[in-house]
Amino acid sequence: MLTRKTVVLAKIEAAYGTDPVPAQDADAIAVQDLKIGPAGDSVERNVLRGTLSPVRFLRGVKSIEASFKTEMKGTGAPGALPAWGWEGVLLRACGMSETVTGGADIVYAPVSADFASCTLYVYRDRLFHKVTGCRGSFRIAAEAGKPCLVEWKFKGLYQAPEDASAASPVLGNLLPPAATGAALAIGGFGPVAQKIELDIANVLATRKSIAAPDGMAGFEITGRKPQGSFDPEAAAVSAHPFWSHWENAEPLAFSLQVGSAGGNSFRIDAPALQYREIADSDRDGITVYQVPFSLASTGGDDEFTIAFI
16 A cells, blocks of 8 residues: 555535545545544443453444645636635635635635535545545645645544545646745734744534444534734834734734735735734844734634635
8 A cells, every 4th residue: 555646535515424426537635644544432341350351342432533734726717616626625624614706716714604514535545435524624834935735634424444446536737836925914014924824723523422323423613713823033113013912912904915826826814813922032043933823803704714816
C-alpha cells in the first residue's frame, strides 16, 4: 500500500449520513498529509472471579476521524463553481453557508442552523474508506511566499474499510496563489507580518444513541470560537497602538486578500478582531509581537467571511 497513491472524494449529503456517491470526475479533492483512523470506546468488564487475570473488553461506540490539508485556491472563474471537486464542499460541512454570485464571487459565512454534512471517499491505494455523516472544523494558515493551506478535521460514522480498485480522479490543474503581494489590514493599519492563522474552532458534539448502528447517531456543530494569531513587526504607537487596542479590547476591522487574478484569489474579512495577548519576540534581530486574537460578531453569523473572487 503506497502512501502517495491516496485519493479523496467529497460530496454534500442530501440527508445526514446518506451516501451521495461522490464521483471521481466531479468530486475529487487534492489533499496533503492525510490521516484516517477509527475512534471508539474500549468498554472494560470488571468481572469478579477467582483469578487476577482480566476478561476481554467490548468495543463500544465507534466513529471515524480524518484530517488532511488542502491548498487554498479559486475555481478559475469568478462566481463559478468548478466541474472538479473543491474545498467549498468541505467549508459547508464545517458550518458555513455558500452564496454564489455569477461573474463576481463565491462567499462562505458561518451559520447557526441547518448544518450541511458530507461523505468522504478515501482511497489508500487499494484500501477504500467510506465515511458518511462528516462534520468538522478548519484552520487557515497564510505564510509569506507559500500557498495558503487549510487544515481540516472531520468526524464521521464508522464503516470498516474494504478492498477496492484505486481511484483515478479528475483534479483541477489551477495553481494556488502564493502569499506574496497580499493585502493585509487590521484597524486600517498594514502590519509587516510573516504568518497569520485563522481557526473557526467549531465545537463538535457526539450524538450517541442505543438505536443507532455502532451506537452513533452522528455529529452536530454546537458552538464555535473563531480565533487566530499573527506575528507583526513592532510599530510606533502613532502608527498602530497595539497596547491601547489590547487594553481596551478594541474591535478592529480585519481583511486579508491573497492573489490578484480573477477566479483565483480569495479575501477574508472580519468586522471585530480583538487582541487577546501581546508578547515580545525576535525575528532576525527585528522586534516582533506574537498576537493571538479572537473574532467577534456584530450582528450574528458574521464573525468572518471567506470570498473567492
